[in-house]
Amino acid sequence: MTDRKIWQGKDKGQARILEAVVAASLIFIVFTGSSFLVNRLDTTSTQERTDLDRLGYNVLSKLAESGTIEATIEKNSPNSRIDLKNFVRSAIPSSMLFCLNVTKYEYDQNSNWVLPQSPIMISNTEPASFTSSLTISSTPAMYTSRNGNIYYLVLMLANGKGGG
């Protein structure tokens, strides 16, 4: 008789409420866990890296096709580095950090490898600034100038906000 009474009257209503609360809590917990799993992917960072890579290749391609290397580094004028820096700066958004390394491959008369000189580094920030950014892109390219010099270019890009 006692059991029967449980499922009758206002006790029965309380049981329904209890079940609804349990179901709602379960769904809430699961959605919280799912959103954690999905957000953990950090897709924003991945997308940003992709964009930086593409931008890096575009800048290097523009650098190669425009003959800027011949007009700056190979001229060996006092302003050549400044001109090159201005070119890169004009090709990327102003808030972005960049560092361009240009290494010249050199060979002797017998086509034997000669130890390259220290690379030319052009940047709009201190190297330490790159460490504070979660997303850094490094884009390499080879460039053969019209004078037959072979260069290895590496362009590092990062978001200037310091975040990913």
Add this chain to the structure above:
Amino acid sequence: MRSFDDSDSHRARHALRSRHCKVRTEVAIFRHNKGQFVIIIALLIAMLTLATAFSINEINVHRQCITYRPVDEFLLGTTSDMNRALTFGLKTFTTDLENNKTDQVAMQDGLNFMGQWNKSMLTAYSSYGLRINAPFNAYFEYDWSADTAYSSALLTYDFDVDSYGFIGWAGMTHKYVQLQLAEAAPNFSLNQTSLQFQILESIIGQTNSMPVSSLPYTPDPANFKLFKFTSPNTFIPITSQPSLTYNGSGNYQATFKPALNLTLYGLRLDLSTPQDGIWVSARWSPGSFGRIIYLFSPANNPTYGNLTQTLPKCQAALS
């Protein structure tokens, strides 16, 4: 009897009440189960949501095939530089020829440069896991013996880029420059000669040539040389400064002094392309060689008949 009846009816009533009670309990249990269904459905939704989220997570984290790889940019950039290197190799080759070096020396110089570029590329992209399926082969070729002359280079490649999973990247890149002498006419009243020519270049092949339209109107004598000749081995430089007129589609007219008697003299034009510095040389005699042969027949000059053989085509592979 009566007590028997009473006891019977009491038992029957009790059985009836028991059955009624049982039915009511079953109804209550069913009603209670309706509440449990809510929890079961919630559990199902939870499982589906979790499975979906977990699958998305796994795909994004572990399936590398959907992560971005700049394959197009890498391949286009490398192919583009390959063509620049080949252009400089052809420039080296033709400059040597223009400076009267032998074919073997010119070819070796061109191949040396391509070898350096090859080494540089393998060093620069060593971290990309380049696997060479066939050695890089460079070919240089020229024919400067007629009124339509050309300088040409070809580079073939076949390798994989392991880090991008790009297998079987094979192909070739060309550099081709053609100079065609169209017509020459002396004007004795003005004491000048006009020579019409066309210059074309291509990075695909002979059939896809584009006109070179950037020759200066007053060409640098170091890059634009005119000769007159009576026999193929005696070229006399024309020292007057020519002026050029561009007629479109790579066609130019060069005007220079003096007026040449083209029944006596042949004309040779050597020029280097303004952007790339590739040399090409063509020679022209009015109408055909027959009219010159009348003056300098093969019988009188044995080397004349073998003109095309004295400038052989060259090709070689990179060592």
